[in-house]
Amino acid sequence: xxxxxxxxxxxxxxxxxxxxxxxxxxxxxxxxxxxxxxxxxxxxxxxxxxxxxxxxxxxxxxxxxxxxxxxxxxxxxxxxxxxxxxxxxxxxxxxxxxxxxxxxxxxxxxxxxxxxxxxxxxxxxxxxxxxxxxxxxxxxxxxxxxxxxxxxxxxxxxxxxxxxxxxxxxxxxxxxxxxxxxxxxxxxxxxxxxxxxxxxxxxxxxxxxxxxxxxxxxxxxxxxxxxxxxxxxxxxxxxxxxxxxxxxxxxxxxxxxxxxxxxxxxxxxxxxxxxxxxxxxxxxxxxxxxxxxxxxxxxxxxxxxxx
Numbered sequence: 439x440x441x442x443x444x445x446x447x448x449x450x451x452x453x454x455x456x457x458x459x460x461x462x463x464x465x466x467x468x469x470x471x472x473x474x475x476x477x478x479x480x481x482x483x484x485x486x487x488x489x490x491x492x493x494x495x496x497x498x499x500x501x502x503x504x505x506x507x508x509x510x511x512x513x514x515x516x517x518x519x520x521x522x523x524x525x526x527x528x529x530x531x532x533x534x535x536x537x538x539x540x541x542x543x544x545x546x547x548x549x550x551x552x553x554x555x556x557x558x559x560x561x562x563x564x565x566x567x568x569x570x571x572x573x574x575x576x577x578x579x580x581x582x583x584x585x586x587x588x589x590x591x592x593x594x595x596x597x598x599x600x601x602x603x604x605x606x607x608x609x610x611x612x613x614x615x616x617x618x619x620x621x622x623x624x625x626x627x628x629x630x631x632x633x634x635x636x637x638x639x640x641x642x643x644x645x646x647x648x649x650x651x652x653x654x655x656x657x658x659x660x661x662x663x664x665x666x667x668x669x670x671x672x673x674x675x676x677x678x679x680x681x682x683x684x685x686x687x688x689x690x691x692x693x694x695x696x697x698x699x700x701x702x703x704x705x706x707x708x709x710x711x712x713x714x715x716x717x718x719x720x721x722x723x724x725x726x727x728x729x730x731x732x733x734x735x736x737x738x739x740x741x742x743x744x745x
Contacts, residue, residue, distance in 0.1 A: 439517045442555030444478040445745040448545045451585065451736035452530040453537030454611065454703045455577040457652075458663030458694035459644035465537075465581035465588050466703075468611060469734035472528045472541050474504060475745070476549045479521030491528035491538070503539060507546025507572055508553075514568060515559040517550070533619030535697030540578035543569050548742040563597075566590075570598040578697065585739030587652050603649060605735055609656050612714050613731045614702040614722065620676055625698035629671050637666040656707045659692040663705060669695050676700040678727070685721045686714075 452470040456462070472491075484505060486498040496502060500509075504524060512519055530538045547568055551560040560568075562583060569579035576590035580600035587603040648662035672695065673680035679700040686693035686704060691714055696703035706714050715730065722728040 439515045439559060440555045441478060441517060441520065441553050443553050443744040446476050446549050446552035446742060447745055448474045448476070448548045448552070448740065448742045450474070450541040450545045450548070450582055450740040452733070453540060453578045453581045453697075454535070454613070454701075455537065455581075455697040456665075456668070456694065457587075457648060457703070457705065458669075458692075459641040459665045459667065460577075460589070460648060461641070461665075461667050462575050462577050463590055464645065464648065465577045465590065466605075466611065467581040467585045467587075467736040467739055468536070468613070469736045470529055470536070470731065471736070472526065472530050472538075472545065474527075474545045474549065475525040476508070476553070477523040478553060479523055481521045483521045483523075485522070486524040486526065488526045488528060490526075491530060492526075492532050493528070495532070503542040504546040504549070507543045507568070508550045509546075510568055510572065511547045511550030511560055511565075512554070514564070515550075515554055515556075517554045520553075531615055531701070533621060534615055535620070535622075535625075535695065535699045535701045536613070536615070537578040537582060537697065539622075540569065540573055540582050543572045544579055544582045544740050548740055552742045552744050566600055567597045576600060581739070583739050585737050586735065589649065603653055605652050605737070606654060606656050608707045608709070609652065609659070609705060610708050610711065610732065610734060612704040612706065612711070612718070613696060613733065614682060614704070614718055615729050615731060616678065616700050617727050618678075618700060620698065620700045622698040624675055625672050628675055629668055633667060641665060641667045652705075659705050659707075660687075660690055663692040663694050665694065672699060682721055682728075686717055689717050691717055
């Protein structure tokens with residue numbers, strides 16, 4: 439396959455995975471976006487210019503995650519590799535459990551889709567499969583691609599799958615983001631190989647309830663976001679996060695760890711916005727170590743265009 443364009447733009451949302459009990463399955467797209475422009479070059483040069491999050495920290499050459507994902511996608515459809523100039527405007531915090539790596543992967547894959555002559559060779563199912571190969575699991579990639587809330591799973595022989603949920607219009611997220619970071623590898627490393635059957639059954643029930651609460655009955659969000667599968671096991675590597683989650687839940691607020699953490703996600707009715715803000719302010723207000731965001735839900739997902 440040949441290239442069909444030499445200048446494309448991609449916008450990808452931040453995401454929050456797990457949402458409490460839906461470990462490695464449930465995810466939500468947030469109204470907080472990284473934007474990327476890619477130019478294909480006639481030379482073999484690769485240059486990555488980053489402003490915002492990750493500037494001066496992430497690689498500015500072939501090692502950059504967007505470049506690596508783009509290369510994988512071009513190889514997948516048999517398109518020629520090319521020199522690249524990337525201009526990245528990042529607002530998604532890195533290492534905070536808001537899907538920054540999934541956003542980078544999806545951005546690279548979608549940039550490749552727009553660069554090649556026939557974008558249908560990189561349809562959404564293929565993008566999800568390639569993103570899962572690069573990420574290891576689809577819980578962040580699915581909402582980044584499709585927007586809204588998603589349920590992701592893997593089917594033997596057919597790869598990763600995802601279903602989109604229609605989120606009730608009365609639900610909005612509040613995120614409380616710390617200055618500290620936590621590598622996903624470290625957060626997953628403290629999880630046990632097995633869990634008690636009762637805890638697994640509890641989470642299965644709460645995950646089913648959460649799907650219902652997200653779509654139809656926001657009043658059930660507090661019960662629906664209870665978890666026994668992963669969050670408390672991780673408390674030792676994110677003590678402040680766990681204390682904030684518990685403090686909010688003691689006030690009847692549906693707080694969870696966002697992804698692998700250490701950001702805290704609260705799902706609540708729009709009418710509870712001031713109550714949630716007051717509770718967060720009571721627990722961490724004035725601390726320079728935290729900032730609260732109310733990004734809304736991205737219902738569209740990643741958007742790519744030729745320029």
